[in-house]
Amino acid sequence: MKLVRFGAPGQEKPGLIDQDGKLRDLSALISDIDSTLLGGAGLQQLKSLDPASLPVVNGEQRFGKPVATVGKCICVGLNYADHAAESGMEVPSEPVLFAKATSSLQGSTDVVILPPGSEKSDWEVELAVVIGKEAKNVSEADAMDHVAGLSVMNDLSERAYQIEREGQWMKGKGCDTFGPMGPYLVTTDESGDGDNRKIWLEVNGKRMQDGNTNTMVYKVPFLVSYISQFMSLQPGDVISTGTPPGVGLGFNPPIYLKEGDVMRLGIEGLGEQQQVVKL
Template sequence: MKLVRYGDMGAEKPGMIDSDGTLRDLSAHVSDITGDMLSDASLAALGALDPASLPVVAGSPRIGACVGNIGKFLCIGLNYSDHAAETGADIPKHPILFFKANSAIVGPNDDVVMPRGSTHTDWEVELGVVIGTKAKYVTKENALDHVAGYCVVNDVSERHFQTQLTGQWTKGKSCDTFGPTGPWLVTRDEVEDVQNLSMSLDVNGKRMQTGNTNTMIFTVAEIIEHLSGLMTLHPGDVITTGTPPGVGMGIKPAPVYLKKGDVMSLTIEGLGTQTQKVDEDA
């Protein structure tokens, strides 16, 4: 099942993508796609609906972030062995954790706006994991049972802010619009093997990132086990799980960063595609 939120920012409605790719309205059944309706029972009730009985959404409305009222936006850094190699970083012994401010969250096709003074804004295609049921001290053997589904995330990063402004990575990760999420939430039953999903990112039509979740250092299950031992994971929390090689800061002989007018296009196998145009704050 592919769940989606559509409409103006702040006034999104819940929807479902049927097997033909048609957007259908779910407003008669749920008020929004948020943590309180991501339990297995709630998702099963939505899955039992006949998509043909749902109203077709006319036109081409804006698509919002696939989860509303996201709780925690947790991010794992340096979690692909081939990305760690391109940056010259050591393989971490434990998952590296940072947070992205919820004010960074936008729809999958909304503009990415570089903040004032930005000269090192970079791209990162990532697998997003959406928690469906409360997780505390879970093991990797049952960790995925707590997942509602998966989505595409662009972990946009301002590298100068991230590494040179004294402090933690969050400074370069939390700028407004730096968290495009979606286009849809694909429920976990539709993802046969989350550790074998191809992923890519293009800038202006040129392939920059090519990867697969099979090169993760810590699997999705291991990440959930680790994080749930530190804090309770609640329904509606989102975890981004790292990026494969091909980011701008890793390009040799000189890094390449985003500029106004650039267009990013991100895809993860079975999870859809995002496209963002880059703008800059006045």
């Protein structure tokens, strides 16, 4: 099931995409796609619906981030060996974790605005995990029982803020508009654990990242279990699982985003995004 939130910013309604690609309105049945829905019985009830019984929404629509309120967004660094190599870093013996400000999250086609003075803003297509049932010290075998679904994330990064200005990576990760997410939340009955899916990103029509999630060092079930050792994961929380090679930092010389650039990215079965870059 592909769940979406459609409409103008701050006025999104819940919906789903049916098997024919039509947008169906869920607003008469649920108030939003949020922690209450994801953490309760509501998600299972939606799966039993006949989409044909829901009204069709016609016309082009903006899709907001597919979860209304994200409590926390935990990101995994250097989770593809070839990306670690292009970054000049070793594959870590345990996952590298950092937080991305939830205020950076936005819809999949919303404009990306470079922060003041930015000269090294970069792209990162990533597989995002959305938590359903609370996860606290869960086993790897049980981890997927706590996942509501998967989505696409563009984990944009201002490299000078991230690397050159001391301290934690999150300085370069949490800028406003630096977390386009969606277009869909694809529930696990359709998405599985996201393994062995093509993952890619283009800038101005040129393919920059072209990978597969099967080369992730640490897979989704392990990451959910691992992170739940350090903090409880709540319904609606997001884990962004790392990026394959081809980021701007990895080129010689590096290539960074500038005003007017267009990013297009996607993951097999989880949909596509597109953003225009502005100052």
